[in-house]
Amino acid sequence: MTKAKLVEILRDMGEEIPDDESAPKNKSPHGKVKYTCKECGGKGICEHNNRKPYCKISRGSQICEHNKRKAGCNVCQRVNILKKKQFVD
Numbered sequence: 001m002t003k004a005k006l007v008e009i010l011r012d013m014g015e016e017i018p019d020d021e022s023a024p025k026n027k028s029p030h031g032k033v034k035y036t037c038k039e040c041g042g043k044g045i046c047e048h049n050n051r052k053p054y055c056k057i058s059r060g061s062q063i064c065e066h067n068k069r070k071a072g073c074n075v076c077q078r079v080n081i082l083k084k085k086q087f088v089d
Helices: 003-012 074-088
Strands: none
Touching: none
16 A cells, blocks of 8 residues: 555544655656656657657667567577676686
8 A cells, every 4th residue: 555545544534644745856746757757748758758768769778679678688688698608608
């Protein structure tokens, strides 16, 4: 259960709960981090409405030459394993 849900339940029960003044300033009105909020047009969002590192159209930093996410590309992972074995041997 999230903190917001707990606060809502307690307020419904009649509890006096002050607003959290220590809330992070980087949150958007949509409850997301401003940098990655699509509704606010955050800097982390590309013109294709995707997160910049993972946009296949823009060839983000996390997209490999096989047009897949680097962490999920079997070809790239095999190459990395072979490179590591060369350093060990």
